[in-house]
Amino acid sequence: MVTILLATLNGEDYLKAQLESIAAQTYENWQLVVGDDGSTDGTISILEEFSKQYPEQVTIIKNDPPQGSAKDNFISLIQNSYGPYFMFCDQDDVWKPDKIYLTLQKMEALEARYGEKTPILVHSDLSVADHNLEMVAESFFQYANIPKRIVLNQLMVQNSVTGCTMMINRCLQQYFLRPLPMSKIIMHDYWAALIAKVFGKIGFVNEPTMYYRQHGNNSVGAKDAKNPVFLYHRLKEGKNSYRRMMIESMEQMQGFVETYGEEIDNLDVYELLESYGELYYKGKIKRLSFYKNHHVLKEGNIRKLMQWLWG
Incomplete structure (x- = not known):
């Protein structure tokens, strides 16, 4: 069933x-x-x-x-x-x-x-x-x-x-x-x-x-990530929009660790998730260092560029 x-x-x-x-x-x-x-x-x-x-x-x-x-x-x-x-x-x-x-x-x-x-x-x-x-x-x-x-x-x-x-x-x-x-x-x-x-x-x-x-009322839709118009609008949205999305992912991870952290047996995994959940409290240099050292990067060159610029 x-x-x-x-x-x-x-x-x-x-x-x-x-x-x-x-x-x-x-x-x-x-x-x-x-x-x-x-x-x-x-x-x-x-x-x-x-x-x-x-x-x-x-x-x-x-x-x-x-x-x-x-x-x-x-x-x-x-x-x-x-x-x-x-x-x-x-x-x-x-x-x-x-x-x-x-x-x-x-x-x-x-x-x-x-x-x-x-x-x-x-x-x-x-x-x-x-x-x-x-x-x-x-x-x-x-x-x-x-x-x-x-x-x-x-x-x-x-x-x-x-x-x-x-x-x-x-x-x-x-x-x-x-x-x-x-x-x-x-x-x-x-x-x-x-x-x-x-x-x-x-x-x-x-x-x-x-x-x-795909239609005008989709709450979440597919986006052509290789389309120059889409990429232009993403870049135009700028830092504030992108930072908000990054912060949401960090807050989500914080909530995940709060909810399930005691059940995570792998210490390395626990520390990775916990560190990412606390990352929005850090300065930009520490955030970029974390992305680089832990390979926490999005797929695609444009997404990576925005992450380095605004993440």
């Missing part, structure tokens, strides 16, 4: 196509748990119609009061759902038919190797599409110029796990079932990736399993 967690908010424009892609999965042993965060359009009607078609597989939760963000909505779903495996679903994408099958296949292989008591995360590549599902890029990882291989030193400053491709096992879910520093968590997928990297294993399906729809 795979539990699919879907966070919705005024998603009527694209939701039906996403639901149909879930129903068309080659792996049929799924259940869908939806957290709606106060939709005022036709989202609930679309969900209820889908629930009538699959009454034994669909649960709709109407958040009252609303959670207030996709992050909070997804974490609430993680904390209040059950199953051996959990996948994460955005309201505006479309899954390819074998998405669950391929991801679960990788998960089961990793559990067979490392055991079910190991927190495991599996993610995949994805295809980038426009609002009409016309192809923009076959591979999100090439398009956004982010690494497929996840190294802890890099993960601390740059998340390369896309939540809508992610599956976690029950062991990893347990790390969410405790008081969490919600204000310090950047996104649920970033937090899950850190848990898996520090305490368990991360697996990757090296093919696109879904269409990542």
Whole structure:
């Protein structure tokens, strides 16, 4: 059984196509748990119609009061759902038919190797599409110029796990079932990736399993990291914007150590995470020295340049 967690908010424009892609999965042993965060359009009607078609597989939760963000909505779903495996679903994408099958296949292989008591995360590549599902890029990882291989030193400053491709096992879910520093968590997928990297294993399906729809209302979208216009705007945003993002990653790490620090057995890893969490208190020379000495650098020359300039 795979539990699919879907966070919705005024998603009527694209939701039906996403639901149909879930129903068309080659792996049929799924259940869908939806957290709606106060939709005022036709989202609930679309969900209820889908629930009538699959009454034994669909649960709709109407958040009252609303959670207030996709992050909070997804974490609430993680904390209040059950199953051996959990996948994460955005309201505006479309899954390819074998998405669950391929991801679960990788998960089961990793559990067979490392055991079910190991927190495991599996993610995949994805295809980038426009609002009409016309192809923009076959591979999100090439398009956004982010690494497929996840190294802890890099993960601390740059998340390369896309939540809508992610599956976690029950062991990893347990790390969410405790008081969490919600204000310090950047996104649920970033937090899950850190848990898996520090305490368990991360697996990757090296093919696109879904269409990542880009449109004007995306809260998080794919960016062409090689596009000169995108790079110009990033540079134009300047120091304050970039520093804010870096500080958020440091505060997140501080929260991570506060939450799980006593469980980190590797002293070198503990000291690396703790030092990064405290780095925003330091001067720029000490920060740059830390990046260099510990290889804590983002992927891509432009990202590295901004890190050296403003980090």
